[in-house]
Amino acid sequence: MPRPSTALSALYAAALYGFIYLPVVVLVLFSFQGGRFPIPPFNGPSLQWYGQVFSDGRLTSALLNSLVVALVSSAIACLFGFLAAYGLARFRPRGSGLARAMLTAPLTVSTLIIGLGLLISFNMIGVSRSLWTVGIGHVVLNLPLCFAILYAQMGEHQVNVERAARDLGANDLQVMALVTAPMLAPGIAAAFFLSVTFSWDEFLIAFLLSRFDVTLPVEIWSLLRSGLNPKTNAVGSIVFLGSIVLVLALELLVFRKAAARRTAP
Amino acid sequence: MTADVTLTAITHRFDAFTALDGVDLAIPAGDYAVLLGPSGCGKTTLLSLLGGFLTPTTGTVSIGGRDVTRVAPAKRPTTTMFQDYALFPHMTLLANVGFGLRMRGVGRAERDERALGFLDLVGLKEAAAKKPHELSGGQRQRVALARALAVEPDVLLLDEPLGALDLKLRRQMQEELKAIQRRVGTTFVHVTHDQEEAMAIADLIVVMNKGRIEDRGPPEEIYLRPKSLFSASFMGEVNLLAATIGAASGGLVIARTPLGTIVLADAARTGRTAGAKVRLAVRPEHLSIEGAISGAVAIGSAEILDIAFFGTHHRCRLRPAMAADLTLIAHLPQAFAGRAGESVALALDPRGVVALPEPA
Numbered sequence: 001m002p003r004p005s006t007a008l009s010a011l012y013a014a015a016l017y018g019f020i021y022l023p024v025v026v027l028v029l030f031s032f033q034g035g036r037f038p039i040p041p042f043n044g045p046s047l048q049w050y051g052q053v054f055s056d057g058r059l060t061s062a063l064l065n066s067l068v069v070a071l072v073s074s075a076i077a078c079l080f081g082f083l084a085a086y087g088l089a090r091f092r093p094r095g096s097g098l099a100r101a102m103l104t105a106p107l108t109v110s111t112l113i114i115g116l117g118l119l120i121s122f123n124m125i126g127v128s129r130s131l132w133t134v135g136i137g138h139v140v141l142n143l144p145l146c147f148a149i150l151y152a153q154m155g156e157h158q159v160n161v162e163r164a165a166r167d168l169g170a171n172d173l174q175v176m177a178l179v180t181a182p183m184l185a186p187g188i189a190a191a192f193f194l195s196v197t198f199s200w201d202e203f204l205i206a207f208l209l210s211r212f213d214v215t216l217p218v219e220i221w222s223l224l225r226s227g228l229n230p231k232t233n234a235v236g237s238i239v240f241l242g243s244i245v246l247v248l249a250l251e252l253l254v255f256r257k258a259a260a261r262r263t264a265p
Numbered sequence: 266m267t268a269d270v271t272l273t274a275i276t277h278r279f280d281a282f283t284a285l286d287g288v289d290l291a292i293p294a295g296d297y298a299v300l301l302g303p304s305g306c307g308k309t310t311l312l313s314l315l316g317g318f319l320t321p322t323t324g325t326v327s328i329g330g331r332d333v334t335r336v337a338p339a340k341r342p343t344t345t346m347f348q349d350y351a352l353f354p355h356m357t358l359l360a361n362v363g364f365g366l367r368m369r370g371v372g373r374a375e376r377d378e379r380a381l382g383f384l385d386l387v388g389l390k391e392a393a394a395k396k397p398h399e400l401s402g403g404q405r406q407r408v409a410l411a412r413a414l415a416v417e418p419d420v421l422l423l424d425e426p427l428g429a430l431d432l433k434l435r436r437q438m439q440e441e442l443k444a445i446q447r448r449v450g451t452t453f454v455h456v457t458h459d460q461e462e463a464m465a466i467a468d469l470i471v472v473m474n475k476g477r478i479e480d481r482g483p484p485e486e487i488y489l490r491p492k493s494l495f496s497a498s499f500m501g502e503v504n505l506l507a508a509t510i511g512a513a514s515g516g517l518v519i520a521r522t523p524l525g526t527i528v529l530a531d532a533a534r535t536g537r538t539a540g541a542k543v544r545l546a547v548r549p550e551h552l553s554i555e556g557a558i559s560g561a562v563a564i565g566s567a568e569i570l571d572i573a574f575f576g577t578h579h580r581c582r583l584r585p586a587m588a589a590d591l592t593l594i595a596h597l598p599q600a601f602a603g604r605a606g607e608s609v610a611l612a613l614d615p616r617g618v619v620a621l622p623e624p625a
Contacts, residue, residue, distance in 0.1 A: 160347050161352070163338075163347070164345070165353070167316065168339070168344060168365035169339045179353060183355060
């Protein structure tokens with residue numbers, strides 16, 4: 001007979017996880033709904049709504065757009081973040097503290113403000129909204145994160161290794177490409193996958209900065225305007241699956257490897 | 266490939282701190298030079314100046330007759346073996362050792378062949394495909410050495426390379442370093458604070474203290490004929506006896522000490538004239554039991570304060586009867602059987618004594 005306090009904490013944990021995961025479970029469950037409405041009773045399972053998603057040209061092109069924007073913007077954010085972190089960590093130019101603060105501060109700014117600011121700026125310089133502007137918006141969104149992760153990875157140990165590379169004749173570019181970046185590979189991968197995850201389901205910036213070609217979250221939003229429909233559940237489940245895959249990839253490729261390296265003799 | 270190194274009037278300041286103060290030094294080509302001194306003496310700064318990681322505040326560095334004071338590390342005929350080895354963790358040993366050649370545009374096949382040759386030199390040819398984290402400390406050390414030698418530098422700089430190894434491995438690596446240096450003929454400049462290590466491997470020891478060079482010379486000279494009190498005490502245990510230089514004649518000179526008058530070879534007074542106050546540096550092994558060594562002069566009896574067995578000798582602390590305020594340290598023979606509290610008749614071998622100036 002478990003003690004009452006144990007039972008209580010188990011109940012509390014169950015309630016907590018239920019609160020977090022029940023909406024997701026409901027969403028995924030009713031994506032397999034057989035009828036026309038994503039509400040009880042459940043009369044499935046059926047894959048009809050997934051079929052509808054993949055036969056909907058707008059949804060599939062939005063899915064593709066999301067993928068391209070996420071991958072390209074994350075790669076660029078990682079590259080810029082790496083260069084900024086390397087420069088500030090290794091050369092410590094005058095005012096590098098301020099530069100560091102300015103680079104990480106946008107983490108605290110709401111995406112609405114960033115999106116509005118970009119929208120106004122693009123209007124001012126006469127750039128029309130497109131997937132490109134969405135990509136730029138996502139670089140702006142993810143750069144502070146990439147910078148913060150990579151700056152934290154620039155340790156003192158690597159300084160000596162970089163010195164050794166220079167001593168053996170490598171120039172700055174060779175040091176970065178052949179020594180620093182490979183040594184930081186786990187950090188770079190972590191920054192990249194996190195950026196992809198954030199970009200993948202980012203809505204506000206994508207909504208404000210896109211026009212005809214839209215990303216998946218924006219397309220889902222326009223679907224929702226015509227009422228609830230198991231199709232939205234299906235596409236939502238696909239987005240969720242994408243995030244899960246990314247998180248798993250991050251875990252397996254980056255953290256496991258880093259842990260293995262730490263425990264190696 | 267090898268070259269001589271000349272440092273002229275080197276001064277280096279970090280803000281208000283003077284790390285090196287007017288250093289002049291010449292290291293002949295092909296020598297194994299050891300910069301020896303306590304931490305903060307400027308030896309690592311000197312090495313960084315040679316490697317090009319620092320530019321001296323004033324003075325010039327030249328290698329093989331070429332002024333390299335302002336030349337970047339990559340463009341110097343030097344490579345450095347770092348204290349923490351600084352191997353590339355993501356590369357195989359072969360790629361590590363071949364890195365410098367790769368930067369010099371050597372093609373892959375030739376690079377691999379030459380890198381393999383240097384791995385062979387340090388006995389790690391079979392491990393060429395391994396990565397640094399699979400190696401022990403001593404093996405990493407060897408890879409770092411092979412990597413630094415692979416670009417065939419004129420001068421190899423070693424920054425406390427054996428500091429992280431245990432005693433046994435350190436002895437073994439000392440021998441290997443010296444053997445490899447003999448084989449490749451490159452000038453080695455090695456930094457350490459361990460005087461035994463310095464004596465074990467150096468052709469030339471440079472003793473440093475507070476940013477200056479205190480003494481330089483082959484190990485025997487630094488140990489037996491040190492030029493300063495600092496050098497004498499840093500190279501190992503030493504008894505320092507206050508003495509006054511007396512009359513000299515026929516290649517001999519008299520020194521008056523609290524333990525009586527001792528006749529020294531004239532060279533031992535190192536140019537100091539009659540009446541000069543000096544310290545006589547007497548190594549513990551130059552004290553012996555009276556009568557045991559011919560040529561040693563009696564300095565009266567002394568009480569054994571304590572005695573410890575060190576394998577090759579007994580180390581004794583003694584209080585001489587003639588000067589009860591003094592404590593002498595003597596290395597007495599392995600077979601010596603005295604006990605604490607007993608008195609023994611001591612003798613001093615004047616051939617092992619050198620007179621040094623009083624500290625300022």
